[in-house]
Amino acid sequence: xxxxxxxxxxxxxxxxxxxxxxxxxxxxxxxxxxxxxxxxxxxxxxxxxxxxxxxxxxxxxxxxxxxxxxxxxxxxxxxxxxxxxxxxxxxxxxxxxxxxxxxxxxxxxxxxxxxxxxxxxxxxxxxxxxxxxxxxxxxxxxxxxxxxxxxxxxxxxxxxxxxxxxxxxxxxxxxxxxxxxxxxxxxxxxxxxxxxxxxxxxxxxxxxxxxxxxxxxxxxx
Numbered sequence: 001x002x003x004x005x006x007x008x009x010x011x012x013x014x015x016x017x018x019x020x021x022x023x024x025x026x027x028x029x030x031x032x033x034x035x036x037x038x039x040x041x042x043x044x045x046x047x048x049x050x051x052x053x054x055x056x057x058x059x060x061x062x063x064x065x066x067x068x069x070x071x072x073x074x075x076x077x078x079x080x081x082x083x084x085x086x087x088x089x090x091x092x093x094x095x096x097x098x099x100x101x102x103x104x105x106x107x108x109x110x111x112x113x114x115x116x117x118x119x120x121x122x123x124x125x126x127x128x129x130x131x132x133x134x135x136x137x138x139x140x141x142x143x144x145x146x147x148x149x150x151x152x153x154x155x156x157x158x159x160x161x162x163x164x165x166x167x168x169x170x171x172x173x174x175x176x177x178x179x180x181x182x183x184x185x186x187x188x189x190x191x192x193x194x195x196x197x198x199x200x201x202x203x204x205x206x207x208x209x210x211x212x213x214x215x216x217x218x219x220x221x
Contacts, residue, residue, distance in 0.1 A: 046205070046206050047205070048204060048205060050081075051202075051204050051205075052163065052165065052205075052210060053078065053081050053134075055163060055210060056131075056163045056212065057161065058081050058132050059081070059082070060081070060085060060086065061083065061086045062082045062087075062131045062132060063130050063131050064078050064082060064086070064089070064134065065090075065125050065130050065132075065133045065134070065155065066088065066090050066091065066134050067091050067118075067133055067134065067135045067152065068092055068135060068136070068138030068141065069091055069092050069097065069101055069115075070092060070097055071101070071104075072090060072101040072105070074134060074136055075088055075090040075101060075104075075105075075113060076105075076108065076113075079105070079108075079113050082112070083112075084111070084112050086112060087112050088110075088113045089125055089130070090105070090113055090116065091116040091117075091118045091123045092116075092117070093117070093118050093119060093120055095117060098115045098116075101113070101115045120142075120143045120144070120148070121143070121144060121147050121148055121151065123148070123151060123152060123155070125151075125154075125155035126155060127155060128154070128155070128156070128157060129155060130155040130156055130157060131157055131160050131161070132160060132161045132162070132163065133155065133161070133162045134162075134163045134165070135152075135164045136165040137165060137175075137176075137208075139164060139166050139182045139187060140180045140181070140182055145187075145190045146190050146194045147194075149191060149194035149196060150194045150195060153194060153215050156214075159218055160215075161199070161212055161213065161214055162196065162212070162213040163210060163211070163213075164187055164191075165205070165209070165210045166182050166184070166187065166209060167181045167208050168207065168208060168209055169181050170207075172206075172207060173206060173207035174207060175207060184201070184209055184211060187211055188211065191211070191213050192216075195216050195217070196214065196216060197214060197215075197216045198213055199212050199213065200212040
């Protein structure tokens with residue numbers, strides 16, 4: 001084997017290794033071609049978006065972020081709640097999702113929605129500007145949740161809140177397979193490691209639980 005042939009072979013192997021690594025990195029991500037599954041006509045009933053937003057004290061004029069926004073189902077409802085005096089950052093790490101949300105916000109005239117292409121470790125939210133961050137059904141997709149939560153915490157205003165909604169392991173209703181459902185004890189452990197504390201756990205959702213977090217250095221309110 002000549003040196004040139006060996007060099008070509010090594011480059012090919014390196015390229016295939018990158019491809020495999022990329023596949024492994026994105027193996028947990030929700031596929032863009034399945035976005036329609038997030039828009040079921042009955043979701044409004046069991047997702048109870050108004051109660052979720054109430055738990056995070058989201059009101060007219062609030063600055064909020066929808067992390068792992070996907071199709072923008074929650075983004076649109078957040079935008080209607082905060083109104084044009086507020087701001088919604090719709091973050092996702094997949095360009096296809098960001099493009100879908102961008103089309104949707106333009107179609108509905110929601111100019112106060114700003115799509116953000118984040119990374120697996122950093123949502124790229126503005127530091128100290130956000131009243132509430134909502135993370136719905138995407139915790140399993142996080143590669144390093146402690147690192148990500150630390151970066152999310154940096155975006156919070158004093159007294160700002162993070163709401164994490166995940167499917168329970170009870171096995172009822174819609175949702176992902178059991179192996180993709182995250183026990184709340186895991187989220188709490190990760191949150192504490194990221195410098196956050198649980199201030200509320202809500203069980204008003206029929207198929208999910210909701211944890212409300214604040215920075216551990218925030219004063220109790």
